[in-house]
Amino acid sequence: MTGKGTQSAKILVFSTEKISDPAIDMAGLLKLHYPPTVYTIAVPCSSSIKSAWILHAYEKGFDGVFIAADGSDCPYGESCTEKTGKIVSRTHEMMKQKDIEPARLRMAAICSVCSESFVKQMKSFNEYLLKNSNM
Amino acid sequence: MNKKLGVYICHCGGNISDYVDVEQVKKAIESEEGVFLAKTTMFACSDSSQKEMVEDIKKNELDGIVVASCSPKLHLLTFRAVAERANINKYNYVHANIREQSSWAHSDDKTGATEKAVFLVKAAISKARYAESLEPIKIKSKKAVAVIGGGVAGMRAAIELSDMGCPVTLIEREPFVGGRVSQFDILFTTYETGKDLVTRLYNNLLARNNISVYTGAEVIENSGSIGDFKLTIKITPRYIMDRCNEGRLQKAIDACPVEVPDPFNFNITNRKAIYHNFPSEYPHKPVIDIENCTRCGECEKICESVDFSQKEEIIDINVGSVLMATGFDPYTPKDGEFGFNQINNVVTLPQFKRILALSNEPLIYNTRAIKHIAYIYCVGSRQVEGENKYCSRYCCTSVIHASIMAKKKFGNIFNYHFNRGIRTYGKQEVLYNESLKSGDVYLQSYEDDPPVVTQQGNKIVVTVNDILTGKKQMAVEADLVVLVTGMVPRADNSVGSLFKLPKGRDNFFNEIHMKLRPVETVIDGITISGACQGPKNILESSNSALSAATKSFSYVSKGELELEPIVAEIDKNQCTWCGACAEACPFDAIKKIKDGDKEIAMVNNSVCKGCGMCLPVCPTDVINLIAYSNREIESMIDALAGS
Ligand SMILES: Cc1cc2nc3c(=O)[nH]c(=O)nc-3n(C[C@H](O)[C@H](O)[C@H](O)COP(=O)(O)OP(=O)(O)OC[C@H]3O[C@@H](n4cnc5c(N)ncnc54)[C@H](O)[C@@H]3O)c2cc1C
Numbered sequence: 112m113t114g115k116g117t118q119s120a121k122i123l124v125f126s127t128e129k130i131s132d133p134a135i136d137m138a139g140l141l142k143l144h145y146p147p148t149v150y151t152i153a154v155p156c157s158s159s160i161k162s163a164w165i166l167h168a169y170e171k172g173f174d175g176v177f178i179a180a181d182g183s184d185c186p187y188g189e190s191c192t193e194k195t196g197k198i199v200s201r202t203h204e205m206m207k208q209k210d211i212e213p214a215r216l217r218m219a220a221i222c223s224v225c226s227e228s229f230v231k232q233m234k235s236f237n238e239y240l241l242k243n244s245n246m
Numbered sequence: 247m248n249k250k251l252g253v254y255i256c257h258c259g260g261n262i263s264d265y266v267d268v269e270q271v272k273k274a275i276e277s278e279e280g281v282f283l284a285k286t287t288m289f290a291c292s293d294s295s296q297k298e299m300v301e302d303i304k305k306n307e308l309d310g311i312v313v314a315s316c317s318p319k320l321h322l323l324t325f326r327a328v329a330e331r332a333n334i335n336k337y338n339y340v341h342a343n344i345r346e347q348s349s350w351a352h353s354d355d356k357t358g359a360t361e362k363a364v365f366l367v368k369a370a371i372s373k374a375r376y377a378e379s380l381e382p383i384k385i386k387s388k389k390a391v392a393v394i395g396g397g398v399a400g401m402r403a404a405i406e407l408s409d410m411g412c413p414v415t416l417i418e419r420e421p422f423v424g425g426r427v428s429q430f431d432i433l434f435t436t437y438e439t440g441k442d443l444v445t446r447l448y449n450n451l452l453a454r455n456n457i458s459v460y461t462g463a464e465v466i467e468n469s470g471s472i473g474d475f476k477l478t479i480k481i482t483p484r485y486i487m488d489r490c491n492e493g494r495l496q497k498a499i500d501a502c503p504v505e506v507p508d509p510f511n512f513n514i515t516n517r518k519a520i521y522h523n524f525p526s527e528y529p530h531k532p533v534i535d536i537e538n539c540t541r542c543g544e545c546e547k548i549c550e551s552v553d554f555s556q557k558e559e560i561i562d563i564n565v566g567s568v569l570m571a572t573g574f575d576p577y578t579p580k581d582g583e584f585g586f587n588q589i590n591n592v593v594t595l596p597q598f599k600r601i602l603a604l605s606n607e608p609l610i611y612n613t614r615a616i617k618h619i620a621y622i623y624c625v626g627s628r629q630v631e632g633e634n635k636y637c638s639r640y641c642c643t644s645v646i647h648a649s650i651m652a653k654k655k656f657g658n659i660f661n662y663h664f665n666r667g668i669r670t671y672g673k674q675e676v677l678y679n680e681s682l683k684s685g686d687v688y689l690q691s692y693e694d695d696p697p698v699v700t701q702q703g704n705k706i707v708v709t710v711n712d713i714l715t716g717k718k719q720m721a722v723e724a725d726l727v728v729l730v731t732g733m734v735p736r737a738d739n740s741v742g743s744l745f746k747l748p749k750g751r752d753n754f755f756n757e758i759h760m761k762l763r764p765v766e767t768v769i770d771g772i773t774i775s776g777a778c779q780g781p782k783n784i785l786e787s788s789n790s791a792l793s794a795a796t797k798s799f800s801y802v803s804k805g806e807l808e809l810e811p812i813v814a815e816i817d818k819n820q821c822t823w824c825g826a827c828a829e830a831c832p833f834d835a836i837k838k839i840k841d842g843d844k845e846i847a848m849v850n851n852s853v854c855k856g857c858g859m860c861l862p863v864c865p866t867d868v869i870n871l872i873a874y875s876n877r878e879i880e881s882m883i884d885a886l887a888g889s
Contacts, residue, residue: 119358123886129768133748136317139346147358150365150886151347154874155812158830159858163867164879171887186746186769187857188832198862223748223768224756 119146120174120240122233125160126153129186131179131221131229138226145233149177157181157218158194162202165216166209174240175215179229182220192220215240249309249338250282251374252302253367256290256315258345265349265356266363271314274364280375282306290315296328303332310338310377312370314363316345320762335379337811337873342370365886372881380872382808385852387473388566389802391795392417394465394741397425398784399776399791400571401447404457406795407569412802414457415563417479421462422527423448425573426777427784429510429526429596431603434647435673435785441526443784448528461529466560468744471855472771473566473807483556485534486520490551495522495532498545498552506538511604512576512597520545520552566802567771569794570755572741574777577626577634577731584622584729585699589706590614592699592727594625595645602652609656611726617658620708620724621645622697623665627732627781630693636752638732638781643674645730646681653684661686662722664697664710689722690714699727733781745772754780765794773798812856812872814849820868821846827860827869836860 126132132153138145154160157180165176178195185191195218203213217236221229255271257263268286276284283302287295290313299311313325318341326336344363352359391407393400396418404414422428424444431439451457460481467478486495504519510527519539522532534545534552546552576596579586586592590612593601601611609616623645627638642665649661663686670678682688689712691697697710709721735753742755747767750756755774758766765773775794776787801807814836816827823845828836835853838845858871870876 121887123883130748133319133768135351136319136343136346139348139350142350142353144352144354147348147352147355147362150362150369152369152879152882152886154858154879155871156857156859159861159871159874161862161867161876161879163876164883167880168883168887171883171889173883173887184746184748187855187859190832190859194830194859201862224751 118241119148120237121172122146122149122175122177122236122240123168123173124149124151124177124179125157125164126151126179126221127157127181127185128153128155130181130184130223131157131225133223134221134225134229135179137224138230141226143226143230145230146237149233149237156185156187156191158185158187158191158198160195160198162198162205165202166205166211169206169211169215175217175236177232177236178216178218179221180218182222184220184222212243214243249280249375250307251280251371252299252306252308252311253281253284253371254290254295254299254311254313254315255284255286255344255367256313257286257288258315258349259289262315262345262349265353265359266344267356267360270360271344271363271367275367275371278368278371281371282308291321291324296324299325299328300332303329303334309334310340310374312340312342312367312374314342314344314367314370317343317347320759337380338374338377340370340374340377342366365888369882369885372885373878376875376878376881378872380811383811383813383851385473385807385809387802387805387807388564389413389805390415390563390565391567391569391798391802392465392475392477392563392565393569393571395419395425395571395573395776395778396423396459396461397571397573397776397787398427398443398447399573399778399787400425400569401451402788403569403571403775403791403795403798405447405450405454406792407799408454408457410795410799410803412456412799415565416451416457416459417463417465418459418461419464421482421484421533422523422529423459423461424527428524429512430599432651433784434643434677439526444526444528462533465741465744470564472801472809475565475568475771477563477565477568479561479563481559481561482536483558484531485536485552485554485556486532487551487553488531490532491549494549495551498549499532501544501548503542503544504538504540506535511600512594514593514597514600515604566807567773567798568745569798570741570745570747570772570774570778571776571791571794572736572739572778574733574754574781575736577638577734579625579729579731584625584697585701585706585727586729589699589701589727591706591725592729594729594731595641595648596731598726598728599644599648602648602655605656607656609652609659614725616656616725618660618662618722618724619649619652619726619728620662620664620722621649621728621730622699622708623663623730624693625729625731626734628666628693634732634734634752636781637669639669639786640781640783641730641732642669643677643783645728646670646677649686650677650681650684662708662724663688664708665690666693688714689720733777736778745769747772747774750780752780754778765790765797771801810856812874813851813854814856814858814860815870815872816847816849817868817870818846818848820866822866823847824865826863826865830859830863832857832859
């Protein structure tokens with residue numbers, strides 16, 4: 112919750128070192144702005160993200176978690192899309208059990224040059240979280 | 247676990263400090279647990295800053311360092327090297343990206359950017375606290391490089407690699423090497439012909455016994471990774487025997503009933519399905535274009551060298567690195583774009599170059615004597631509405647050069663250049679000067695008010711509101727309109743997808759960083775060079791080819807490679823083998839083994855690629871990825887959450 116008096120939601124992004132993190136870097140390079148309360152942790156591949164990390168983030172106060180997935184560009188293979196999808200659905204189930212609204216976890220494939228799409232995702236997720244969450 | 251850490255926060259000139267209050271960041275983190283010293287620095291990557299870090303580490307016996315600066319894609323390796331020079335393990339270095347992901351991304355919100363930078367640095371410090379000293383994994387690297395594409399860039403790179411003692415496989419898709427340069431006559435700035443240049447390079451290739459050249463060849467499969475790429479190549483035969491009777495062959499060509507537009511001449515002439523190379527293409531061996539051949543058998547009846555029994559060949563090769571040099575296509579204007587394909591005598595620059603090469607005095611095209619030539623610049627480049635926002639670089643020079651050549655070869659030619667500002671950078675400016683002195687007329691317009699080409703009866707008229715004369719409307723009656731078309735990525739660039747190469751905004755293959763890592767791609771072991779990376783002239787293509795050759799060689803030269811020791815680790819005391827991890831692993835790196843009387847999973851470190859796909863599927867959470875362990879990630883989350 113920071114910025115020029117405007118509130119923004121605290122979002123943790125799991126990006127991937129070879130695909131989506133370069134896109135997030137390029138968003139900066141192009142000065143495409145998104146809320147400054149979006150923080151990124153880069154991992155090698157979006158299929159390596161543990162549900163426990165995501166749940167940990169909510170526990171520590173993050174409003175939303177976004178997986179900037181490799182999608183079909185994953186350098187480790189085509190199975191990535193499906194595997195990341197499974198992580199999300201498994202985590203959604205766990206969130207329900209813990210009474211965390213599943214919509215607070217989002218995922219989208221962000222290719223290595225998809226900076227604009229990343230920024231769009233962040234803006235709409237931020238808006239959603241500000242509007243709908245019982246933050 | 248009580249580490250002594252040094253933290254450096256970079257101004258990056260003003261790139262960071264114009265938006266992020268770096269002093270405030272320093273204050274906010276200097277009392278974090280483990281931080282022994284915290285400093286701000288104008289340029290962390292400068293020699294003097296690096297030296298200071300080395301001294302700090304040695305003098306204070308630091309265990310690790312954090313540098314908060316630009317993206318790790320630029321300087322992670324720089325600062326790891328600093329750690330090594332100071333005799334600490336390089337994996338005790340942690341990077342915080344406060345430029346691309348803070349100062350630049352939030353240049354609209356300085357307070358927000360500064361707060362974010364504080365959190366990012368705190369997260370990096372948390373990670374550094376748990377960072378372990380690691381030794382790189384060593385793997386064998388096959389000392390051989392595959393060069394894909396046999397244009398100037400590919401040939402130049404192959405020669406350079408060969409000079410360094412590296413075996414090379416050069417794979418050219420067309421039946422001939424030479425690429426685009428073979429299509430052009432006199433070149434600027436050297437004034438040699440495309441033929442001279444290609445001949446020189448080809449003879450040089452042939453003189454070496456560590457280069458294998460395959461023409462008509464395409465990579466159809468790729469597996470493996472840096473140090474050990476396994477490529478499958480499909481080679482299309484020529485359907486003509488090696489030694490052939492030229493006289494009879496010519497008769498066979500004459501007899502061939504199939505005529506198709508000749509791509510060598512950019513479709514302004516036709517060729518047969520059985521055809522000979524142009525003198526600037528190598529090898530000098532005829533070929534049958536099997537895709538267009540109707541198998542009517544006419545050529546076979548005349549020439550005994552025609553051999554339809556030749557079969558496609560599939561070969562497998564194993565190389566340590568792949569160098570991509572697949573070049574570009576000239577932009578093809580849309581129907582009606584400045585009259586293209588609708589008004590006679592509207593051609594593209596590559597077509598014009600071929601017309602000049604093929605014509606003898608006087609210059610005639612489509613039965614029209616050519617005296618007045620209008621050149622329309624930036625067609626397919628610097629587009630306002632289209633996709634190609636970039637400048638194609640070569641075209642201003644090339645068209646001015648071609649217009650001078652037209653005057654020299656045919657005399658009595660009048661040139662009118664409808665440009666959007668001339669970009670004959672560097673020494674090429676001399677050519678522009680020569681053109682001006684020779685009386686060529688330059689008319690200029692902005693992108694929102696381009697020239698218009700119309701057919702008026704028999705006449706072709708080009709009009710423009712010329713900004714050099716206060717937007718006065720000027721009209722030129724032209725015999726030929728040359729559309730100065732830019733460069734676009736190859737229409738069939740599927741080889742890029744085969745290697746999963748990322749593309750930039752311009753859709754050409756993308757390097758990691760234009761200045762700092764200009765020929766490397768995010769796919770380890772694959773380098774790019776020449777015009778497949780973006781518009782380049784021959785000099786620039788050759789320079790990048792030399793650079794890519796050196797980089798590719800560095801991956802294979804020692805026969806051994808050091809890889810990041812980022813592999814999965816299984817806690818063998820807790821694993822009770824369920825097989826989920828082995829099933830999730832795309833590389834077959836996890837196997838079941840016996841450990842005493844129980845079965846457990848074991849990771850084969852030389853096969854594990856460190857993707858981490860096995861982590862989340864473990865029902866008992868006993869797999870961690872080195873450098874991304876639960877405690878590292880969770881401590882980073884804690885820091886970012888401010889808890
Ligand atoms: C009209 C015109 C005039 C020019 N005049 C000049 C000049 O005077 N001076 C100058 O310096 N520059 C000039 N240039 C620029 C010059 O043509 C380029 O710099 C040069 O061709 C780039 O070389 P390259 O090897 O990167 O690409 P290319 O010449 O395009 O060669 C690429 C090669 O890769 C092959 N290939 C493509 N895909 C595959 C695949 N999948 N598998 C295997 N092989 C593949 C192609 O068949 C081709 O042989 C001109 C360009 C144009 C269009």
